[in-house]
Amino acid sequence: MIYKSFYFYSIETFKSMCVSKNNTFLEEAMRIYLPYNAFTTSDITRLIADMPCEKVAVLPYINKGNARTDFANKFDAVCETADGFLIENIGDLPFLDGILTATGTPGGKAAGNKSDKFLCGDYSLNVFNAESAAFWAASGLNSITFSPEPEAAEQIRLANAVCKLPDGTILPEIIVGGKVIVMRSEHCFITDDPKYHCGKCGKNGTAGYTITDNAGNEFPLIGLPLDCQNLVLSAKNIEIDEEYVKKHISGDCILRYNILNDYR
Numbered sequence: 582m583i584y585k586s587f588y589f590y591s592i593e594t595f596k597s598m599c600v601s602k603n604n605t606f607l608e609e610a611m612r613i614y615l616p617y618n619a620f621t622t623s624d625i626t627r628l629i630a631d632m633p634c635e636k637v638a639v640l641p642y643i644n645k646g647n648a649r650t651d652f653a654n655k656f657d658a659v660c661e662t663a664d665g666f667l668i669e670n671i672g673d674l675p676f677l678d679g680i681l682t683a684t685g686t687p688g689g690k691a692a693g694n695k696s697d698k699f700l701c702g703d704y705s706l707n708v709f710n711a712e713s714a715a716f717w718a719a720s721g722l723n724s725i726t727f728s729p730e731p732e733a734a735e736q737i738r739l740a741n742a743v744c745k746l747p748d749g750t751i752l753p754e755i756i757v758g759g760k761v762i763v764m765r766s767e768h769c770f771i772t773d774d775p776k777y778h779c780g781k782c783g784k785n786g787t788a789g790y791t792i793t794d795n796a797g798n799e800f801p802l803i804g805l806p807l808d809c810q811n812l813v814l815s816a817k818n819i820e821i822d823e824e825y826v827k828k829h830i831s832g833d834c835i836l837r838y839n840i841l842n843d844y845r
Contacts, residue, residue: 583827584611586754586837588639590803590814592619594842599628610634611835614667614701617641617652620659629662637701638663640673643765647807649676656680665699665723670706674720699723704756711742718751726754726837729761733821737829744832752833757821759839760801764813770802771811782806801841814841 587610589595595615599607607613612635619625620638629636638659641648652659668674677700702708702717702725709728717725725743727736733755740753771790772779782790782804790802798816805812823836 582833583830584833584835585609586612586614586835588614588759588837588839589616589619590812590839590841592616592622592625594840595619596625596628598840607632607634612637614639617659617663617666618655620662621655626662635664636662637665637667639667639703640669640676641807642669642762642805642812643767643808643810644669644673644676645808648805648810651807653680660698663698665701667701667703668706668722669703701754702726704728704761709739711739711746714739714743714751714753715746718746722751724752724754724835726756729756729819733825734829736821737826740834741829741831744834752835754835754837755821755826756819756839757823757826757836759818760814760841761819761839762812763800763815766811766813767808769804769809769811770813771804780806 587607592615595613610632613629613632614637615625615629617638617640620636641652644652666673666677668677700722702722704726706713706717706725707728708714708717708725709731714725727739729736731739736755740755743751743753770792771781790804791799792802792813793799794816800816801814803812803814804810819839826834826836
C-alpha cells in the first residue's frame with residue numbers, strides 16, 4: 582500500500598492552506614507533520630481535530646536551550662492532540678523518556694507517549710541500509726524516513742528491503758517532493774545584532790529570508806526564535822515521480838512531501 586504524508590515547516594503555511602481552496606491534497610494524507618507548538622495553538626488544533634489522518638508533532642530541530650525547555654513544558658498539551666512524535670536525533674529518545682519519567686507517565690523504552698503515542702524517525706537519522714532501519718525498529722520507532730542523498734532507485738531498493746525485515750514493524754518513508762534541511766546553525770544569518778533575540782524571524786520563525794551562494798543559488802532560511810538559531814534549506818526541491826515509485830515498490834511505503842510555502 583502506498584501512503585502520502587505532508588511535512589510542514591511553517592504553522593502559518595499549514596493554516597493558510599487549510600482555509601484556502603488549495604487544501605484538497607490533505608484529503609490524500611495518511612499523516613501530517615507539524616512543528617510541536619502547532620499542537621498548543623488553538624486555531625490549529627481546531628483545524629486538525631477532525632482530520633482522519635495521523636497528526637505528528639516534530640520535536641525541536643536543535644534539542645537544547647530554550648527550545649528543549651519549551652517542548653518539555655508543553656508536552657502534556659501537545660499530547661492532547663498529537664498522535665505521535667517525529668524525532669531528529671538519537672538523543673531525542675532519552676529526552677522523551679526523561680519527560681515521561683518526570684511526569685510519572687508509564688511507558689517502555691523510547692515510548693514517547695502518554696500511553697499510546699507512536700514514534701517516527703526523520704531523515705537526519707541517516708538511514709542508508711536495512712540494518713540501520715532494523716536498529717531503529719528495535720528502538721521503538723514505527724516508521725523511518727530515508728536519507729534523501731541516494732538516488733531514487735536506491736531508496737526504493739532500500740524500502741523493499743525494509744519491507745522484508747523480520748516482524749516488519751517499521752514503515753519506510755521516502756521524501757519525493759520539497760526542500761530538505763542542509764544545515765542547522767546556532768549562528769543567526771538573519772541579523773548581525775550581537776544581542777540576538779531581535780524578533781526579526783517572528784514568533785514562530787519564518788521562511789521569508791534566504792542566503793545566496795557564489796553561483797546564485799538561493800537557500801531559504803527558517804528562524805528558530807527561541808534560541809536564535811537558523812535552519813538552512815536546500816536551494817533545489819527534491820522531485821521524485823510518484824508513478825515511478827509506485828511501479829517499483831513491492832510493499833507498504835509512505836511518500837512524503839516537504840512543504841515550505843505551497844504545494845502543487
